[in-house]
Amino acid sequence: MRKVAEPEAAAFASPVRSTGPAASWEPVRRAVEEHGSVLVHARLGDWTPPDLEAPGLVRLLGEDHARCRTMTHRGIKARFIASRLLLKHVACAAVGATPEAVELAYRPGGRPYLRGPGRIDISLSHTEDLLLVGLTRRGWIGVDAEAKDRPMLGLGTDAQVCTPHERRMLARIAQERRNGALVRLWTLKEAYSKAIGQGMRFRFTQFGFGPQDRNPSVLRPDGTRGTGDEWTFHTCVVDRAYTVSVALFDAALAEQRSRHD
Known part of the structure; x- marks a missing residue:
């Protein structure tokens, strides 16, 4: 894990690597508690469900599941599901909720946000095999x-x-x-x-x-x-x-x- 140089340490912890839903979320909770923000990165394969049509995804993805069902390209669909699952798990670790209880919505232009919890901002990015999520209680974040x-x-x-x-x-x-x-x-x-x-x-x-x-x-x-x-x-x-x-x-x-x- 790469250390963040001062004076940025007050705003950012070291990026947290997530290896999947079952991994410990304590580093994410600690980063948000100590810094007010967290940056989480993961590999696509660690967050892609074996079955993209699994019934349990309806509950986990919520309203995003309807959008997911329209996707015919397996690679695009897998990336969409994996990125939303990671985003939800990061958010639930920060707010103390379950992934099913965290609702994502989208502003004009496609920027995701969390419904409900106040003063929490999120950002999502992905490229090749990398998934990246930023979350902050401080104000606004972009990654x-x-x-x-x-x-x-x-x-x-x-x-x-x-x-x-x-x-x-x-x-x-x-x-x-x-x-x-x-x-x-x-x-x-x-x-x-x-x-x-x-x-x-x-x-x-x-x-x-x-x-x-x-x-x-x-x-x-x-x-x-x-x-x-x-x-x-x-x-x-x-x-x-x-x-x-x-x-x-x-x-x-x-x-x-x-x-x-």
Whole structure:
């Protein structure tokens, strides 16, 4: 498990690996209790039921089961079921409920949220064999994951998703590390846009990050800072194969700052 460097430790615990529904959920409960947030990653195979048509899934998936029944591609269906089961188990560990009692709903644009429990925000991402869930009691959270060696350089990606400041900073990075830096920027932008509920509707060329910042913050296109301390960001590598980023908005801190402005 990868340690999170200070000063981010107050906001994030080390990512928690889940090996399946029967594994201990104490690390998740402890992370939420101590940090107010948790990041959980898992492998698709550990969360895919042997029988995708098992009767018990009706109760576990709730309203999502009707959506699941319309899926004809086995791979898509398996990923949908596995990701929702993981999301529900993480949520129930945080709120002290059973997976059957946790109800998922979706905002316009497809962002999932929990019905009922107050002040809990969730985010979901998946890529290849990885499932990723973020949960917070602090305010808003967004997570994203990509294969750390996903080819992005030389495909025009930097021109499509980077601000002028980011492109200048990327040009100063050694060629062999530049693609990894671009993957990191992509996941940070995805995580932030999910946290604010915009998804891909917020043009990635309109905000940025420092490609090598230790404690990143949102930057305007010219490189000046665009957010305050109420936002915390973190990037790490899980399973030695995936770059994972999380964006966290601390609602209490934002309210405190607004009272003093």
